[in-house]
Amino acid sequence: MDHLQEYNLRDLERNRHYRVLGRTDGSVDPLNLFWTGSALQLRLRATELWVILDSNYMIFENWVDVMVNGALLQRFMVPRGRSEICLFRGMDGNAVRDVRIVRDTQAMHLDPRNSLAICGLITDGVFEDVPEPALKLEFIGDSLTSGEGLAGARDYKEWNSGCFSAVHTYEYLTAEKLGAEYSVLSQSGWGTCFSFEGVRKEAMPLYYDQVCGVLRGERNRKKGAFEEWDFSSWRPDAVIVNLGTNDEMAIDTVEDCTEREFEEAVLRFLEKLRRRNPDSYLLWCYGMLGHGLEDSIKRAFDRFRKSCGDQRNDYLFLNSTAEEDYGSRDHPGRAAHRKVAEVLAEYLTVHGIAQ
Numbered sequence: 001m002d003h004l005q006e007y008n009l010r011d012l013e014r015n016r017h018y019r020v021l022g023r024t025d026g027s028v029d030p031l032n033l034f035w036t037g038s039a040l041q042l043r044l045r046a047t048e049l050w051v052i053l054d055s056n057y058m059i060f061e062n063w064v065d066v067m068v069n070g071a072l073l074q075r076f077m078v079p080r081g082r083s084e085i086c087l088f089r090g091m092d093g094n095a096v097r098d099v100r101i102v103r104d105t106q107a108m109h110l111d112p113r114n115s116l117a118i119c120g121l122i123t124d125g126v127f128e129d130v131p132e133p134a135l136k137l138e139f140i141g142d143s144l145t146s147g148e149g150l151a152g153a154r155d156y157k158e159w160n161s162g163c164f165s166a167v168h169t170y171e172y173l174t175a176e177k178l179g180a181e182y183s184v185l186s187q188s189g190w191g192t193c194f195s196f197e198g199v200r201k202e203a204m205p206l207y208y209d210q211v212c213g214v215l216r217g218e219r220n221r222k223k224g225a226f227e228e229w230d231f232s233s234w235r236p237d238a239v240i241v242n243l244g245t246n247d248e249m250a251i252d253t254v255e256d257c258t259e260r261e262f263e264e265a266v267l268r269f270l271e272k273l274r275r276r277n278p279d280s281y282l283l284w285c286y287g288m289l290g291h292g293l294e295d296s297i298k299r300a301f302d303r304f305r306k307s308c309g310d311q312r313n314d315y316l317f318l319n320s321t322a323e324e325d326y327g328s329r330d331h332p333g334r335a336a337h338r339k340v341a342e343v344l345a346e347y348l349t350v351h352g353i354a355q
Contacts, residue, residue, distance in 0.1 A: 007121045017127040025224025030117035033103040034212035036146050037166040037184040040101045046125020047093040054082050058113040060161045063104035105161045106146040112217030133181035139171040141242035143188035149331025156328035168334045173341035178354045191246035193265035198254030205269040231276045238281040238353050248292045266300035287318035
């Protein structure tokens with residue numbers, strides 16, 4: 001690799017030579033990728049590109065997707081420790097390519113040693129300006145948004161890092177359709193008020209104000225995961241919530257989990273979202289795995305609108321996943337996510353959020 005040059009991200013100009021997708025603590029030395037779909041986006045002319053990754057885990061390994069000009073070029077499991085991994089070689093050095101290095105797996109709150117960071121780049125290329133996105137979208141959800149079930153055959157039932165995909169999800173596809181930059185906050189099994197097992201501390205709204213508060217452990221504290229998120233640093237045009245599936249399971253199976261408590265949690269979350277995102281459109285979509293709590297969500301929206309006069313918000317019904325559209329782990333598969341992306345992209349366009 002004598003002809004190649006190593007770059008630390010601090011050597012490059014942020015938002016010109018690269019963009020960071022997803023919440024971070026602001027540091028790029030290294031760049032910690034906490035959430036599913038978090039990524040480093042580049043544009044460059046190069047025959048060859050390598051990435052220096054630092055990965056750690058105790059239980060759940062990390063996976064990475066490499067997208068080049070919108071197509072999946074690589075998906076791989078990252079070994080423990082520091083690795084130099086070739087993303088492509090032998091390319092036309094005159095062609096400009098859009099490259100995204102994407103964290104494929106969700107934030108693993110059950111593994112306090114799980115971490116993934118980009119420490120540098122190695123290339124023979126020239127960095128080009130990364131264009132400004134046409135739109136900024138924030139997605140908040142559960143396993144549906146984490147992409148659980150989007151990798152592996154339909155009979156793949158094991159819960160491990162390999163069952164996730166970040167680039168076949170409805171949020172990634174929606175962003176691609178609209179030319180949007182996106183940020184994702186999601187946890188499998190979590191809800192608005194309770195997890196599927198009825199655990200109240202496993203509720204996404206509790207951690208919304210932190211960089212990645214769903215994680216655990218001293219290592220993650222030192223990496224800045226528990227710091228307060230600077231909402232002024234990234235203003236989404238729309239905040240899209242897809243929660244309720246796990247709350248519904250808890251209400252159906254755990255004695256002291258009630259629909260009334262869920263409704264109150266939806267209302268409180270809407271109020272928090274509006275305080276933190278005063279100019280964003282708030283959209284709650286629900287239904288890929290059933291609609292049992294639809295009335296509660298609608299009542300919370302009615303109360304929210306009456307209490308604050310806010311009209312830049314809506315509830316969006318999603319069709320239940322068809323039997324033929326399931327993926328692995330009894331979760332919606334790629335066809336189901338494509339259909340949701342079409343619905344979301346159309347909604348955001350018709351309502352003037354996207355152009």
